[in-house]
Amino acid sequence: MAMIVLFGVFIRYDEESNPHWIEFRKSHNISSDIENDFYFRYPSFQDVHVMIFVGFGFLMTFLKRYSFGAVGFNFLIAAFGIQWALLMQGWFHSLDYTDGKIKIGVESLINADFCVAGCLIAYGAVLGKVSPVQLLVLTLFGVTLFAVEEYIILSLIHARDAGGSMVIHTFGGYYGLAISWMLYRPNLNQSSRLQGSVYHSDVFAMIGTLFLWMFWPSFNSAITDHGDGQHRAAINTYLALASTVLTTVAISSFFQKHGKLDMVHIQNSTLAGGVAVGTAAEFMLMPYGSLIVEFCCGIISTLGYIYLTPFMEKHLKIQDTCGIHNLHAMPEIIGGIVGAITAAAASESVYGREGLINTFDFEGAFKNMVPTRQGGHQAAGICVAICFGVGGGIIVGCILRLPIWGDPADDNCFDDEPYWEVRDTCLKAQRNFF
Amino acid sequence: MAMIVLFGVFIRYDEESNPHWIEFRKSHNISSDIENDFYFRYPSFQDVHVMIFVGFGFLMTFLKRYSFGAVGFNFLIAAFGIQWALLMQGWFHSLDYTDGKIKIGVESLINADFCVAGCLIAYGAVLGKVSPVQLLVLTLFGVTLFAVEEYIILSLIHARDAGGSMVIHTFGGYYGLAISWMLYRPNLNQSSRLQGSVYHSDVFAMIGTLFLWMFWPSFNSAITDHGDGQHRAAINTYLALASTVLTTVAISSFFQKHGKLDMVHIQNSTLAGGVAVGTAAEFMLMPYGSLIVEFCCGIISTLGYIYLTPFMEKHLKIQDTCGIHNLHAMPEIIGGIVGAITAAAASESVYGREGLINTFDFEGAFKNMVPTRQGGHQAAGICVAICFGVGGGIIVGCILRLPIWGDPADDNCFDDEPYWEVRDTCLKAQRNFF
């Protein structure tokens, strides 16, 4: 309801999705309809959309009795989040001061999807331990924090972050971990019978993994510059992802007993590549640069699953259901650092004069910026993202600890039963068996 | 066979998919290959294609023992239907009178997919109760009726229907319901052991739901005007869909005992948004307009599943397996009405002079048309669609009642066994158990 009023007051079409486009085109000397931003971005937008709803949703179906919650709540959060994000991001980024309206186009939709991705990452850490109402609260605050943090990092600090390494993944990762830490459940082992996968739930999760993996080049290139920017971001991400798969398989096989592979690593660590190359994807990272970054990332992420997640649960009291620390938070720190270094190392000889200005957007208030300083700003961006993530997570975690949200009991975690009609009498009987 | 002959006689490439394109381009002063219609429409086409084959196919896999039939027969109908649709729609819409050939391009492929969607909706109503031969007959007549109805609504009445609210969903919905009414089975409860979902079949169905949901913006924007038309249709649909999810979850939770969510609602009612915004998607519905429409639709559709479907089965003798009345027929009536109102309210101040002519296609024989009259034509379009749906459905239903089609016995409905090799001995034993 409130959403309708807010949309009524604030949201309008931008000039490219408006019937006045014909006049706009003529007055701006644009020769063809195909130069509408829609055709530059829409295929990537749809890929991102698939990542958000199918990718994240199915990735979390690995638990044996929480598939409805994984896909369904993911759907709920994302659908709620994108509406709220259009408003919040609009106020900060695309408010038209002449008439006080937010003008939306396809880029706004992509940004809203990005914003929601941050909250879905956070959902990964608390998967199975919270109620849908808690998730909506998490999303409401998450999107709000995201919009502020994004405004600070991208507009005030002027960091570049094409694939949202800092803005999305670092923030989302630490936000989720902080909330998980606040909601620590000492007696979670009462649900341990349900905290694992069965054969076909792992196959379902692979659907999520693969769609995330395949479309990550679109994610990182969706809002980069037209032309070479999108092209380069896609290539870098493609290479980075391919490289991570090999590293993950090698490490997983090496550290498991009998050299067996672990589906958890394949499902998650293979994606670390896309995360880590996020910031630098549009820079001249060079193909071998992508490979090096991902080689490191694959190792760290897989080892994280083997050693760090149990350690965090035991000693830091952080119960991270999906291991988002290994998949998003750590690779992102790496990604942010790589982005800072690559930016600092940029030069006119590599980018060309116009290319440099274009890629780093050294225009307007920032026309005296130089690459080395840009590197510093990138680094500052990482810090802001971490602060917002941890700080915001702790505050929101406090709110979520209030006993009014109907969260599940310790022995009911990771179970669809409390929130869904499960008609499946046969499996109901089995539940006591597991 | 017959198809090959008909294609040989009638179907040819249009000027954009013909090697003479190079000359065509030069003679029409088109500066670049990228202005070939292919690049405007192909990404949307592929999304629509996914909706037809994966979306509709998997949406219907929710039944515990009818997944092969759901996906497989959907595949069969759709593949047969698109060939027949190319011919039928070609005769009515794209016949080149100079040489008597049908010229096809990417837009024809999209239209064929749309046409098939109508039949797949109808399949939803009779899912599990008919034989594959009956389905082919249903498709043969369905596509034919569709092409005639589409010709009347779009060409003669000059209604606009970008996402096919009237043409596809209203027609398909009532066509299916009328057939289901004609094929009423009083003893269907003999199959009641199979008329439900199991845990993983609901997860499979979510694959269908999500792909339909995500790609609906492409569906509604696939054949709208280049430039702002496609852009606006995508934005409106995106917003509408997001809004419906929230309403559906709220209503589902509110009306179920213990506030639990029902997967059936999540799988189906969340899609009502895309349906309802179909006609109006390319108009200046405004973002808040989309939200309002969908807010209503989500409520009506979900309540339909809770109250109307049991009522229809008991009192109207309509057995609607997938609840297409709630998902397609009702939202579409709303969508059609919204389209009529939005069209009637169109003005030059909102659209601009050229934008108005362009959006409503007030050209040629219709150059004296005004928006208010257009609204009336839209309303007439809805009536035509309902008449064709109900009338066609009753006639085809009569044909399908002939005892020559090998339909399954009452205690064999919703079961893959009669039509598929099921190798799965373990589950065969279980069947008697359910």
Add this chain to the structure above:
Amino acid sequence: MAMIVLFGVFIRYDEESNPHWIEFRKSHNISSDIENDFYFRYPSFQDVHVMIFVGFGFLMTFLKRYSFGAVGFNFLIAAFGIQWALLMQGWFHSLDYTDGKIKIGVESLINADFCVAGCLIAYGAVLGKVSPVQLLVLTLFGVTLFAVEEYIILSLIHARDAGGSMVIHTFGGYYGLAISWMLYRPNLNQSSRLQGSVYHSDVFAMIGTLFLWMFWPSFNSAITDHGDGQHRAAINTYLALASTVLTTVAISSFFQKHGKLDMVHIQNSTLAGGVAVGTAAEFMLMPYGSLIVEFCCGIISTLGYIYLTPFMEKHLKIQDTCGIHNLHAMPEIIGGIVGAITAAAASESVYGREGLINTFDFEGAFKNMVPTRQGGHQAAGICVAICFGVGGGIIVGCILRLPIWGDPADDNCFDDEPYWEVRDTCLKAQRNFF
């Protein structure tokens, strides 16, 4: 590691993915960023990407206990293969002689995906009977052979092969069959309890089938000429695929007892259409031509599953797990022949003068080429592909027979247990039951 060094030495961005693009654009008089090759090819690239990872991966999940291996090893091979393919294809096709670097762009990524497809086809023949290390060896040699064969067929012989009928499918098919023949296991029936599908594994496989089927038009049109070439290839493939579905269903139903349909045929033979139209897709095959080709192909492919696969296993000692002979090898021979005939029959009256030169690339060293001779060259291409496939397969098969690769024992084939952590204790118990 080695990969990083090789990429560091050889791989660079091409001029369209380079920040110097702005200058390149201006100097080449390109009016807009949208004419960057990225926008011509990226949507098709993503579709191809989905086919490789989800399509091939899930198509092979039909075995009851080999889903992890199917999806996981497919993922591993493909990710390894695309890196190696970028190098190998780069050396042969896109080496820039001025600075000795390989320049990559979106077309290189598509070609790498194509190259990997050949190896994944070969994987289909040995599915479940080899270790991951053997698969990596198979891929390493497969990609290398592929790059050489592709260079000979496309550059030296100057055959046209848009959808890779010869280059990808014929080679991949015979390569896999030859390896399977070399690795013949006389006692494979010890694993026969696992060599079949269960209900839900067949549904998973349908995910693969459908994504392959739907995106095949993108596969065949991904690297054809801008403009009419891509447009025509997509239309031809779309029609061909639709036609094959009908034929497959008819034949499957006709030859099975009680007229029941067999999921194996639906999953595989429906795809033969895309394979067979691969070479000719960009030619003026005419819509009815596509239908005729596919009508034949559907029959041959389905009959192949019913009669030929058992025959090959019994008498030729070729154990072809996925039936790639019926899906890839045979349809491809047909496709190659159709391509040769269509090319030979090309004329200026049908293509137009410029269209003919453009479509067949009669430029440079081949400017005196005529269509009839082109037909001969196409036929020569098929022979080269078969020779490389069979010859390469035998050699690699010999290497794979060395007892150092850790292949599974005869009673452990088609089982995920030896290579994956399977946590599923419940199903572990069941394994002895099957």
